[in-house]
Amino acid sequence: MTSTSDLEQLAELELQDDEDEDEDGGQRSVPLRSTPDSSHPFYDVARHGIIQVSGDDRYGRKLITFSSCCLPPSHQLDHRRLLEYLKFTLDQYVEMDYILVYFHSGLRSSNKPSLAWLREAYGEFDRKYKKNLKSLYVVHPTSFIRIVWNLFKPLISKKFGKKLTYVNYLTELGEHLNYEQLVVPPDVLSIREKNREAPIPPVLQQTVSYLREKGLRTEGIFRRSARVQLIKDVQRLYNLGKPVNFDDYGDVHVPAVILKTFLRELPEPLLTFRLYSQVQDLLSVESSLRVSRCKHMMEELPEHNFIIAKFLLSFLHLVSQHSLVNRMSPSNLACVFGVNLVRSQRGSVSLAELNPIHLFTEILVEHFHTVFGSRCTPAQGTP
Incomplete structure (x- = not known):
């Protein structure tokens, strides 16, 4: 010792x-x-x-x-x-x-x-x-x-x-x-x-910022679609490194869809392939121990992934706190985001595999402060 x-x-x-x-x-x-x-x-x-x-x-x-x-x-x-x-x-x-x-x-x-x-x-x-x-x-x-x-x-x-x-x-x-x-x-x-080159990707930073300001009270946020052409236009701007002003599109669901699409199209999910088997085992964990198990799983993530996950889940927790208006409870958010955050390396997910993924994501949203509250992730480039 x-x-x-x-x-x-x-x-x-x-x-x-x-x-x-x-x-x-x-x-x-x-x-x-x-x-x-x-x-x-x-x-x-x-x-x-x-x-x-x-x-x-x-x-x-x-x-x-x-x-x-x-x-x-x-x-x-x-x-x-x-x-x-x-x-x-x-x-x-x-x-x-x-x-x-x-x-x-x-x-x-x-x-x-x-x-x-x-x-x-x-x-x-x-x-x-x-x-x-x-x-x-x-x-x-x-x-x-x-x-x-x-x-x-x-x-x-x-x-x-x-x-x-x-x-x-x-x-x-x-x-x-x-x-x-x-x-x-x-x-x-x-x-x-x-730290203006912070590890939060610009797409994530900008969509979350916009939705925090203008989308928290939108009913069904993240559950509705947007015009396909608008989504393609925004993606093209991001791919070209050009600025995006979501006010130009007049639809708060555009940044919501862009956020989901960004997470879904990552080559490796934000919470990594390695975590998938542990998520699938979550149903076998005693109910009273599941939050601490999820906390331990998050702490095993690479630092970069942990910082981004904490940024995203903090926002989703905030969305859930307005669920009386926007109808997006932790459970509903888990249904939308679960498969975008964690998936197996083979790509497809069976119906039987969805339940533990939804449970896991719901815990991350609902118990955000407990799950993410104590890991010290030293800021890069700071004294």
């Missing part, structure tokens, strides 16, 4: 590797933020803009951000004061539901608090702080985060662990909350620019 000291050493090595991959040579820009008055009781810490309180999310919960890129070199900051300031800030909101967003990019050997400090900080946040924390989003995680999480795992309750979500891209953060309300430092925004 790996000892605590070994993990601490490994975490430090991973952090140094992250720094080596940083393309900006360590030059940090000054973040845009509200500047506290010099009479602020924690002005010495608050002036750095490390902790910011933003507007409410879509459910009226306060958004609080912690930005590592705003941390000055350790010799310029009293980390005990930082902890006191964090508690001072949270004390104003812990009686209500609130959300924490941690921007990891910018943490370096020169400005990181010690692991002993992290242990102390976690120990001081008693039940009153954890009770109303609804979600903790870790944005742009790296291998360093995963190692530190393993280091702290014995101290962290399962209930608290379920509140943690890793987010690789700001667009992905937008699936959970309106990040436009957040005070996002320029260094974090620049990560979005460096």
Whole structure:
């Protein structure tokens, strides 16, 4: 077994590797933020803009951000004061539901608090702080985060662990909350620019974006067809690398069909041929264990496939939450998308094979947060 000291050493090595991959040579820009008055009781810490309180999310919960890129070199900051300031800030909101967003990019050997400090900080946040924390989003995680999480795992309750979500891209953060309300430092925004070649295919990115904005309340979305010629026209544009404006077609079912067609025509299904036999065995798994089995299956996917699957299923989960209007329950979505996500290498699927495929896909949609919520997939090209 790996000892605590070994993990601490490994975490430090991973952090140094992250720094080596940083393309900006360590030059940090000054973040845009509200500047506290010099009479602020924690002005010495608050002036750095490390902790910011933003507007409410879509459910009226306060958004609080912690930005590592705003941390000055350790010799310029009293980390005990930082902890006191964090508690001072949270004390104003812990009686209500609130959300924490941690921007990891910018943490370096020169400005990181010690692991002993992290242990102390976690120990001081008693039940009153954890009770109303609804979600903790870790944005742009790296291998360093995963190692530190393993280091702290014995101290962290399962209930608290379920509140943690890793987010690789700001667009992905937008699936959970309106990040436009957040005070996002320029260094974090620049990560979005460096990752504009993110692994989400443009067809998927654009159809999902359009449907999220204009198709969630459309009855029968994904169950209706569109004019064949329109679909061919759009496919031709994508094949030529030309821009597509779905408003030009006046039919929300066009991007819906394009999305299904894209997934169906992949040479290998998004969830890979290798997963097919495991999906077929799902009916033999005890009902209470099926969600955890699906989670394990997803975690076996290659990282690229996992990221794309998480992006897609997050959207389908959102569609299902509007099922009273659009009539697309997790079960209905599974009937539409199941065979487009997983199939055997021989191509055809018998009627007997459809049931486990539909069950599997329904679980992915309905239990999205459980299935996809805890795998750390380090963002490519981020510190």
